[in-house]
Amino acid sequence: MPGPSVLPPGIAPPLTENNDYNHNALIVIITSLSLFLVLSSFAIRSYACLHRGVTLTDDYILILVVIVACAQVLVTLIQVHYGWGKSQDMISSDEYAQMTKIGLAVDLLYILVLGLSKICTMMFYRNLSLRGTKLLNTILGGCAAWIILGMALLGVRCSSRPWEDINNRCAGLLPRWQAISALDITIEAVILAYPVKILYPVQLAFAKKIKVIGILSCRVILIPLSAVHLYYVHTQIKSSNPSLDGAYATTVGELHLGLSVVLLTISSLKMFVAVYEDEQGLAYTEDASKSHSQSGRTSRSRTWRASRPVTDPTLITAGWDEEPILPSSSTGQENTNDRGAIMKSVQIDVTRESIELGERHPGAVASGAL
Structure with a gap:
């Protein structure tokens, strides 16, 4: 264990640090970035909603996603306060117990945010098109089932104190995360394929179809993020110092969460709206x-x-x-x-306009009548 750093007189110690024995700073920076992405996305969608003048179902779901995401970020920072990201021998037993309890809440809220972001995306597709309603409802059901299954698998672990099962002492923890990640990637792949299905029969210019599909395919970045998160979860579970090595799983998870909310602003992007709106606003x-x-x-x-x-x-x-x-x-x-x-x-706007008719010669009126 490293000794305390000696600082010059009058210099206050940093709020947090990042070294071989403490990754608090890394978690705080990435988590703060995730919070910024979430709040920025909410601001963009709020502005678009006010400008549009119509509030749709996915707008309300987005509000719920933002609330849960902010709660997840807050809980993550509280977990860092109790020592998450530090070497285990730098954390007192009381702080370690609190840290693991809060860590369980972090994982559950992480699953909830990802699932709600999937549902919000599918509700956006429902507003975009009325085609494929049965398939859309099936995907929505799959998203809801994934949330319930994921929270159940992580909430009920190997012992009666599930928050303490964060390493290889719980033999079933890694297979649970593997199942959750596999289903997550599968659902994301289906969501990526859904726009192709609804746009294929639409009589729209091929170039515009490709543009729309390309924009909506930005969600593909969530698939490798889910895989990388699973890799670092595996590293944490197999580690003899999970509170230190688990910092990387937390940072990737926060990026995954933040980007899943950012991608919900696609419907507000000008390059997406331009496909459906011409220069006259039709x-x-x-x-x-x-x-x-x-x-x-x-x-x-x-x-x-x-x-x-x-x-x-x-x-x-x-x-x-x-x-x-x-x-x-x-x-x-x-x-x-x-x-x-x-x-x-x-939309046809009728404006009031005053028209003044000047006096005309009677002969001009007669000629106009002819």
């Missing part, structure tokens, strides 16, 4: 027809999706008209639930 969306006439023509949908905020309600006409620009690939099917079309939402 938005292309996909919606299903509510009913159709006996002649087979699709009736006008009463639902709407605004691409620009409504600043003056007094200047708006009675409603919005959504006319299909391109028929969907399912046109001709009798089942209205499977019908879809690329819709163009047009």
Whole structure:
């Protein structure tokens, strides 16, 4: 164990440090970065929501994700305060007991944030398209099941004091993390493939499809992060000094958490919105027809999706008209639930303008009448 550092007179010791026996500073820096990413993402989505003028389901889920993520970051910093990241012989027995209890809460909240971010992503896809509802609900069910299973596997370990099982004394701890990570990667792969499924039948320019899929594929970074996190969890479990070596698993986990929240702001990026909105602010969306006439023509949908905020309600006409620009690939099917079309939402603003008519010669009026 290293001796205390000798500082010059008048120099206060640092709040934390990073060396071969203490990785507190590393955890604090990465955890603070994760908190910054979470709060920045919330600010971006909040601004976009206010600018859009419409609050969707995934916006409410994002609020829950941010709250849980902030709680997870706070609990992680408390765990560091009790000694997590230090060599075990630098931590008192009382602090070690508190540290391991808080560590269990850190792991459970970590699983909850990742699962809620998956659900938020799928709810965004539901707002984006009404296609593939059964598959979407199946994925949502898988995300919810992953949260429950992950928290159950980590909450119930080898002993009646599960917070103490942080190393190889619990033989089943590593297989539990392996199962959680494998399911996490599988669900992320399915989420990555889902946009391809809903965009393939849409009659949209191929270049725009590739652009949208490319933007939504940013979530692919979560897959290697999950694998790297599992690697460092394995290192922690096999280590004789888990409180020190577990610092790397914590830092990767915090990056994983922060980026999973950042990726929820994709729907607010201008380069994504530009695919669905032209220079006049007319938005292309996909919606299903509510009913159709006996002649087979699709009736006008009463639902709407605004691409620009409504600043003056007094200047708006009675409603919005959504006319299909391109028929969907399912046109001709009798089942209205499977019908879809690329819709163009047009808002017509009527402004009051004073028009003054000058006096005209009677002859001019007569000639105008002819």
